Amino acid sequence: MSDKDTTATQLSAEELEDLVASTDTGGRQPSNKNVAKFMAAVALIWSLLQVWYSSPIPYVVGFGVFNSGEMRSIHLAIAVLLAFLAYPAGKSSPRRYVPALDWVFAILGFGCAFYLFVANTELIGTLTGQRLSDRPNNPNAVDIGVAIVGMLLLLEATRRALGPPLMVVAIVFIGYTFLGPYAPGILAWKGASFGAVAYHQWISTEGVFGIALGVSTDLVFLFVLFGALLEKAGAGNYFIKVAFSLMGHLRGGPAKAAVVASGMTGLISGSSIANVVTTGTFTIPMMKRVGFSREKAGAVEVASSVNGQIMPPVMGAAAFLMVEYVNIPYFEVVKHAFVPAIISYIALVYIVHLEAMKNGMEGLPRAGQPKPFKWAMLSFLMSVAIVLALASGVYWVVQFFNGLGSAELKLLAVAVVIGLEFLIYKGVFRNASEGTKEKIISVFALVICNLTIGAFGVSYLLDIIRSLAGPALTPWIVGVLLILAYVWLASRCAKEPDLEVDDPNQPVVQLPEPGPTIRSGLYFLLPVGVLIWCLMVERLSPSLSAFWAVAFMVFILLTQSHLFALFRGEGTAGKFKEGFDHLIDGLMTGARNMIGIGIATATAGVIVGAVSQTGVGSVLADLVELLSFGNIFMILLLTAILSLILGMGLPTTANYIVVSSLLAPVIVSLGQANGLIVPLIAVHLFVFYFGIMADVTPPVGLASFAAAAVSGGDPIRTGFVAFAYSLRTALLPFLFIFNTDLLLIDVTPVQGVFVFVMSTAAILLFTAGTQGYFLTKSRIWESLALILVAFTLFRPGFWMDMIVEPFDHQPPAKIFEAAEQMPEGGELRVIVDGLDEVGEPMTFTAIIKLGAPGKGADRLSDFGLDLLTQGDEIIIDNAMYDSPAQKAGFDFDQKISTVLVPVVQPAKEWMYIPALLLLGLVVLVQRRRRDAAGAAAVAA
Known part of the structure; x- marks a missing residue:
């Protein structure tokens, strides 16, 4: 295929926006202004209602307090209403107006879901003498009729918003509920009546309105809304520009920048496809420009965008579902998921580096003096060493500070660490000349010290405020300090030019300088910091944490344009209205992004409800045990294959709900039968990791199709290359089932740092082994040796258990x-x-x-x-x-x-010695071969 022919398959910017809309927010854009305003108003009301529900305000004023069951009804009612209005029935259905039948479906669907709220009100109880909750397991004819119509309309909304696969799976489980007596062999069960199924699936909290929809209502909406507001404020473009300014000059720099940018935007985006299109329209053309093929450029973007869903603290919706399913605090979920996510991204950067080395690629030019790659690597290694040194002492520092009882002593401690930061800045940073290795290293040292000292400083400053001001005044004082910090950062950022959204079709002459680029949007880190701080330090509920982050983002959106104009000496007329328009747009975008998630969690609840009503879970456990011959590794492999198969048609959240409901208990019980105690969180993360492959796996991977639409490459080939790049993600779940240290289970902080370092080295060696390139092109035995070394670093106890019985x-x-x-x-x-x-x-x-x-x-x-x-x-x-x-x-x-x-036993770490000796042999052999090839090339 010629370049001309291939380029013709690329989509325009409008077509790409339509692709994202049709997948995430609905592809219908009515030309009738009144209809468009109605849809916008419903989306806006939904967002405002969810913010109100998550806030402490209703409890303070004593008005508008909804319980979780009531809010689930409202949540699904609005999601179904918007689904029928925003998603056309088929490809040939009108997109410029809403047909009458869709209006009927939308109103009926809204009414059926809202029925649970209305039927439980005091008014209905007074008129009928009985509320819905007063007749448990005893539905009347109206209840059954509403449930039947509601289920049918939910399935149709699912087909429109998410495609046929999830709808078909739900229909199969519903059919099994009714046709149980006719099922073959061990699958047979007594069956259920219409009334029993209607009550279980629609009226109780076992089916549609169960845990999954509750998580979507209580937690996910606010996090998706937070991401939408951040994106509307310009944080998405800021993250992309920062990544390119820092990494674009390295070998294969645009691809490395794509990985980092996608990881950062993955923190605020819940959609793989939106992430691909948002960052890919900029990164994919730049990757092609430095030598990546269309398929490889698209595959790098797909692999990095999809991995955004495993990156704490948000992790899509799965993290919040795990809180409910595993019954552990949110902080614990994030802690367990942290190391695998970080090392997975490090491995992807390394894959890009190996591809660049194979093909002799260079980075993009940067304004100013370029820095050799070896200096960059030296700075990276030095920063790792500094992290290790700091981390090993952090625990004792914390213990020392916690031992200081009085506020005055803690205030003195804060002053000391601030003084230490000043000395580092003055003595290390300012005395290093521009462009030297010492300068690079000092920048990393300053950043790490700033983060560490800043975290401790904030922690103890808040402690002092609490002890002096009391719990009532503390939130107000913290709010004022946050606003002052935001205003100060905005004054600094206003000195830098705005970051324009680049045209990806225009050639990039040189990369921006990191300093001005980073400084131009530092205030974006404040709301992210508020979210992480509330979640990880204050240990507030995820819902309340997201509320405070959203509230801060609302303030930023309303004021940032005004503040920038004020600090730049420009006119401020109309700036507040500009910010208000951005806020309204962000609120509506967040709501439309939630349509698919709300529908998916409700329909997944149908499957979970069928499993609990029929008891098919235990039957599947027996079937899987039979197929796996009771072998734990085989059951894991079957679970992975099932996740991949379901992932071809189900969104990640629905895939995770279905597979974890069916197979997570099976893995735990089979592990116990085989003498392996598998923590439940490890099983759920295992299922989730394979669930995220949904958007990669050919032939259906939507993210691969989106990337191919940007790159002009073949979508199937893009999907296969992306799947190959994602092998390191597929490896990790198997490893942390057998080595729970990777999930930081029962490890000390120092041990955690050691696990991180060794796991990072192992994943890099595994990557080199599977890519067939280390210092030079690897021979087969060298690749196998690298994979063996990686396995030993990941799980040294495997070999030690063979030598000495545990x-x-x-x-x-x-x-x-x-x-x-x-x-x-x-x-x-x-x-x-x-x-x-x-x-x-x-x-x-x-x-x-x-x-x-x-x-x-x-x-x-x-x-x-x-x-x-x-x-x-x-x-x-x-x-x-x-x-x-x-x-x-x-x-x-x-x-x-x-x-x-x-x-x-002897320490399992002794097994590192033979592994490192084998690694040294591979390095020695490859260095000799590389040097010989280089000498031959010079001689030629």
């Missing part, structure tokens, strides 16, 4: 003696025989975590276990209610067959 198998009667000898906090493992819920024999491994030292029987009793000795048998007489023993799976009349006592 547990000593003792007879059950030894459990009391073993429990008495274990140290405080020690874990004793036992293999237990018993019966499952349906009376079938089962065997599983359980962990007994022991408390304070004492007699073995007492320590086991403190854990919640009452044991009965009958000869050589140890029988569980009781597992106390809500005790750790009951949560670990122990139950009455189970038998302990084996006691696994931990054995003192």
Whole structure:
């Protein structure tokens, strides 16, 4: 295909906007102004209502307080209404007006969803003598009729907004609910009546209005709205420009900048397709300009954009769903997801670097003196060393500061760290000459010290404010300080020129300087900082954290144009109206971005409801166990394949809900049966990681099609290349199932830093092995050696367990003696025989975590276990209610067959030595071959 022919497949800017709209917000744009205003007004009301619901204001004024059930009804009612108005029924359906039938569907769908709110009001209770909640499991004819119509319209809205696959899957599960008696073999069940299904799916909180829709209502909307407001304020373009100014001059620089820019925009964008088009229209042409093919340029953008969904703190909707499904705090979800997300992005940057090395690519020119790549690498390594040094001391610094009791001492500590920051700035930064290696290193040192010292300074400053002002005045004082910081940063940013949105079709002569580019939008970091601070430090609820971040963004949107004009000495007339228009536009955009998510979570609730009503989950567990032969690795592989298959048609959120509901408990139980204790969060992250491949996997990956539309390349080839680039993402879930250190489970801060460093090195070596290029083009044995080294760095315990058994198998009667000898906090493992819920024999491994030292029987009793000795048998007489023993799976009349006592092993880190020796051999061989090739090229 000629360039001319290929270029013809590229879409214009308007066509790309239409692609995003048709996928995320609905492709219909009515020409009738009244209809357009109505749709805009509904979207605006939806956003304002969600902000009101998440705010503390209703509780303060005592008016407009909605409970979660009421708000779910309103949420879905508006989502269905907008879905029928914004999404055409088919490709040939009109886009410039809303047909009468769509109006009928929209009004009926709104009414059916809103019925749950109305039917539970005091007014209805007075008129009919009974509210909906007063007749549990006893629906009347109206309830059943509303449920039937509502389900049908929800399925049609799903088809329009998300395509047929999710609708088809939901129909299959509904059909199974009714046709259970006719299902084959083990899938057969007694079936259910219309009334039972209607109540379970539509009126109760087990189906459509269940946990998934509740998460969309309570949490996801505010985060999507926050991203829309940030984008409307100009943060998206700022992140792209910063990434290019910092990395565009390196080998394959535009591709590396695309990865970083997509990671940053992924923090505020919940859509892979929107991320591809937003950053891709700028990055893909620049990647092509430095030597990337159309398909590879598109694939880099796809891989980096899709990975935005695994990047904390937002992670699309999945993080909030995990809070509900796994029943752990949001902070814990983010902590567990952090290391895999970061090293995945580092590996993608390295993939780009290897591609650039293979093809001899260069970066784009920058204004000013260029910096050699080796200096950049040196600065990176030095910054890592500084991070390690700081991190190792951070824990003790925190302990010291926390030991300071009075506000005066903490104020002194804050003054000390601010003085230290001044000394670093003056002594290291200013004394380093421009363009030297010392300058580069000092910049990294200053940034890291600023972040570390700034975090501690803010933490203890807030502590002082709380102790002096009290809890009532503290929020007001913090609000004033934030506004002052924003005004000060705006005054600094106003000295720099505005960042224009570049035309991607125009050649880039040189890259912008990093300093002015970074300084031009520093105030964008404040609302992001507020969100992260509220979530991670103050430990506020995600909903309240998002509210405060949104409230701050509203203030920024209303004032930024006015402040910039004021500080630049320009006229301020009309600037407030300009900001108000941007705010209204952002509120409407956020609501339209939520249509698909609201519909997806509701329809996924249909599938979850069918699973809970029919009990098909346990049947699938038996089926999967049969197919996997009880092997935990095989069950993981089958789960990954199922996620990829479903991912070809389901959006990430729906895919995660379906697969985690069906298979997460299966993986945990099979792991126990195989002696592997798999934390539930690890299983859910495993499912989620493969779910994000939904937008990559050919032949349906929508992000790949969007990238091909920008690059002019073949979408299927783009998808396959993107899938190859995403292999490092596919590797990580398997690893953190078997090595939970990657998820920072039960590790100290210092251990966490060590895990991060070793995991980063491992993922880079795995990337080099799979890409077939390290220092030079790799031979097959070198690639295999690199992958082996990577595996050893990731999971050194695998080899150590083969050398020294980790547990000593003792007879059950030894459990009391073993429990008495274990140290405080020690874990004793036992293999237990018993019966499952349906009376079938089962065997599983359980962990007994022991408390304070004492007699073995007492320590086991403190854990919640009452044991009965009958000869050589140890029988569980009781597992106390809500005790750790009951949560670990122990139950009455189970038998302990084996006691696994931990054995003192050599440190598993000893396995790093042979791995590093093998790595050294590969490096030596490849350096000789590379130097020989270079000498031959010079001689020629």
